[in-house]
Amino acid sequence: MNDERDGHTLDPEDWGAFRSQSHRMLDDMLDYLEQLRTRPVWQPIPAERRTGFREPLPQQPTELNELHQRFMQEVLPYAVGNAHPGFMGWVHGGGTPVGMLAEMLAAGLNANLGGRDQMPIEVEKQVLHWVRELFGFPESASGLFVTGASLANFIALLVARTAALGETVRVDGLAEHRLVAYTSAGAHGCITQAMELAGIGSAALRLIPLNDQFQMDIAALEQAIANDRAAGSTPFFIAATSGTVDVGAIDDLDAIADLARRERLWLHIDGALGALGMLSPDIAPRLAGIERADSIAFDFHKWGQAPYDAGFILVRDGELHRRTFASPAAYLRRETRGIAAHSPWPCDFGPDLSRGFRALKVWFTLKTYGAAQLGEMISGTCALARYLAERVAATPELELLAPVALNVVCFRYRFPDSADSNRLNAELAVRLQEGGRVAPSTTTLHGTLAIRAAIVNHRTNRTDIDALIDSSLTCAAAMMRA
Ligand SMILES: *Cc1c(COP(=O)(O)O)cnc(C)c1O
Numbered sequence: 001m002n003d004e005r006d007g008h009t010l011d012p013e014d015w016g017a018f019r020s021q022s023h024r025m026l027d028d029m030l031d032y033l034e035q036l037r038t039r040p041v042w043q044p045i046p047a048e049r050r051t052g053f054r055e056p057l058p059q060q061p062t063e064l065n066e067l068h069q070r071f072m073q074e075v076l077p078y079a080v081g082n083a084h085p086g087f088m089g090w091v092h093g094g095g096t097p098v099g100m101l102a103e104m105l106a107a108g109l110n111a112n113l114g115g116r117d118q119m120p121i122e123v124e125k126q127v128l129h130w131v132r133e134l135f136g137f138p139e140s141a142s143g144l145f146v147t148g149a150s151l152a153n154f155i156a157l158l159v160a161r162t163a164a165l166g167e168t169v170r171v172d173g174l175a176e177h178r179l180v181a182y183t184s185a186g187a188h189g190c191i192t193q194a195m196e197l198a199g200i201g202s203a204a205l206r207l208i209p210l211n212d213q214f215q216m217d218i219a220a221l222e223q224a225i226a227n228d229r230a231a232g233s234t235p236f237f238i239a240a241t242s243g244t245v246d247v248g249a250i251d252d253l254d255a256i257a258d259l260a261r262r263e264r265l266w267l268h269i270d271g272a273l274g275a276l277g278m279l280s281p282d283i284a285p286r287l288a289g290i291e292r293a294d295s296i297a298f299d300f301h302k303w304g305q306a307p308y309d310a311g312f313i314l315v316r317d318g319e320l321h322r323r324t325f326a327s328p329a330a331y332l333r334r335e336t337r338g339i340a341a342h343s344p345w346p347c348d349f350g351p352d353l354s355r356g357f358r359a360l361k362v363w364f365t366l367k368t369y370g371a372a373q374l375g376e377m378i379s380g381t382c383a384l385a386r387y388l389a390e391r392v393a394a395t396p397e398l399e400l401l402a403p404v405a406l407n408v409v410c411f412r413y414r415f416p417d418s419a420d421s422n423r424l425n426a427e428l429a430v431r432l433q434e435g436g437r438v439a440p441s442t443t444t445l446h447g448t449l450a451i452r453a454a455i456v457n458h459r460t461n462r463t464d465i466d467a468l469i470d471s472s473l474t475c476a477a478a479m480m481r482a
Contacts, residue, residue: 021064026104028072033083033097036459040436042081049074081439085459086467089433089441091245091273091302091408094457099307102364106357113145113355115332115345124346124359130366131314134278136291142318144346145358148311149272150190152297155313155324155350157181157194157237159295160266162324163317164236170324174199180228181237182206184216184251186244188270204233213403214249216240218259225263237266242287243274246443246452248385248408250274253289261292271298272311273454274406279303279375283382283406300362303378303407305458310358313350322348381407381455388453388465397473401450410443410450413476422449424479431475438468 012018053074082092111120128143146152161169165177179200183191185207195205206224211217225235238260240251253269260267269275269290275298277283278290290296294317300310315321326348334343347353366374389404392411401410415424426442429451433439440453453468 018064021068024065025068028068029100030097032076033100036084039077039084040081041084041086041439042079042433043077043436044434045078049078082457083459084439085457085461085464086436086438087457088453088455088460088464088468089439091454091456093299093302093305093308094459095307096305096365096458098364098368099305099361102361103307106360109357111357113357113359114347114353115343116339117342118339120357120359121342121346123357123363127312127359127362127366128314131312134371135275135293135296135314137314137316140318141314141316142321142349143312143314144349145355145362146311146313146350146352147309148301149188149270149297149299150193150311151350152272152311152313153188153190153239153268153270154194154197156239156268156295156297156315157191157198157200159315159317159321159324160237160268161198161200163266163294163320164234167323178204178233179237180204180206180233180235181239182208182221182224182235182265183239183270184208184241184244185210186214186216186246186249187239187241188245188272191239191270210249213405214244214247216251216256218252218255221256222259225259225265235263235265237268239268239270240293241274242269242271242290243277243406243408245273246408246445247402247410248273248404248406248454249402250286250405253287253292255289257289257292260294266294267292268295268297269293271296273299273302273408276300276303276374277378277406279371280379280382281375282379283375286405300365302456303381304362304365304374305377306358306361306365310362315349325349325351377458381458381460384455384460384462384465385409385453387462388455388468391465391469395469395473397476398469401445401448407455409453409455410445411453412448412450413472415476415480424476425449425451427479428472428476431479432468432471435471435475437471438464440468 081087083094113120113124131143132141164179181195192202192205195202208216208221208224228235238256240253240256242250257267275296277287296314298312300306301308322344335341346355385404385407388409389400392398392400397414398411399414401412412425413428415421426449429440429442440451443450443452
């Protein structure tokens, strides 16, 4: 080892060689993204790959080049495939090459955005500024990046709990209070989990039935609130959904906002999937009412196409938000000058102290493409979903299982053995995934198993939709011959 190198540094000894190796790694990822279409969406991990990857804690160094090759051969081919245009499962964004580069810059800087006086926090505040503008929230609204909408929904619930019981809830807990919250039967499971984590308990969450458009039934919501008040409980929180995970339904946000105002309840919107529809002039009007929410949770890693992870929480009452989380600590003392200046800090608005520079990839994404182009891309995914729904409706072997409000299409194959339809459609979805051309997932609607295609990826086009229809028909035919 070179004597002039400092102590135990982990930096390269030969920066020139490291630079060449870095460029090879970058080129490999650019090749991967450029050639996505030539690859399978997903392929099963061979058993020997899985077991062969296991090894004891490495004691000795390994050449970076060798590890790069291992990544290319053992890891990269066996990812979930959400970058691929044929991926339609769950609700996964595709990412962009721009987002990848921004992640590299952020990692190089290794900024910790918990707090302190630094420009990376100004980048996050700039994104917050854009988010306020997008949702018509006031300057006093607060917000920050979190892992995903699951955590963002949880944070919103905690702020609403402070609104209902005051800051003392942080010290005293719920005591004798019987808080009750409301969401629809179509809500994401993370709302239930948030109730559990907040100590309120999921038994105090009312799952309001859906109407035939898979939206929260407003009359049933009103009745549930009245029943709970009559029983001596304290209704405090409504979580409406803009884009349910099952079918992409948008709750009637304006009607729910009216009700929330009348009843003096906190209105939160789980916009994980759909809130960024505000970027699209044709979808934004259908989200009317979102600007009246007390808080909104959403994900830049879904429709926003930022690389994972990039959830966001926006809270109208920034001071209440801060009072829900801020804690004095000697080692986090604030100053008016020096590195510890410019308080409050992001760590005052959530449970995370150390935080990465998620804001940078979103700043790059919004600046590189611009809101208009991102909006068109979002609209485009909805147009593809409508095209898929039309193709399903025009194909006698297939049946549409839910109205298509946004970018999610649920359908099934009409197998002649209808008693076994759920099992056969689940098998069909697995075979499509294993086929490697298109990858939908499944859900269950009114007891019926649905093949579910969520068109989130900006790379997906009509040929992929056609491939989903064609592969479904050929796979189902093969199953019936077998
Ligand atoms: C994806 C999703 C979530 C969860 O978001 P994460 O980012 O995965 O934590 C919550 N609600 C809805 C409606 C979603 O689509």
